[in-house]
Amino acid sequence: MRRPARSTRPSRRRRRSRRSPWLKTEITRIHQDNYQVYGAREFWRQLQRDGHRVARCTVERLMRELGTQGARRGRRICTTVRYKGCGARRGGP
DSSP states (O other), X not given: OOOHHHHHOGGGXXXXXXXXXXXXXXXXXXHHHTTTOOOHHHHHHHHHHTTOOOXXXXXXXXXXXXXXXXXXXXXXXXXXXXXXXXXXXXXXO
């Protein structure tokens, strides 16, 4: 059921729906300012340093909505190692 009073008056909307667009712009700004390498934890810490009280799960949710990801560092993990002589095997059972 749609509630017309909330949709027509911004002051009647829920706090989450009022705050999310503003937080999205902040996350986008921080993402651009930091060479697009910050992850959710770094975003959250930066918002805390700027004086904004935000839960980390909120930052993660908004990052998913924006399609924003931090840089992935380190070596790619390979779980399967192929045996080099596998294709050249002859005369096996």
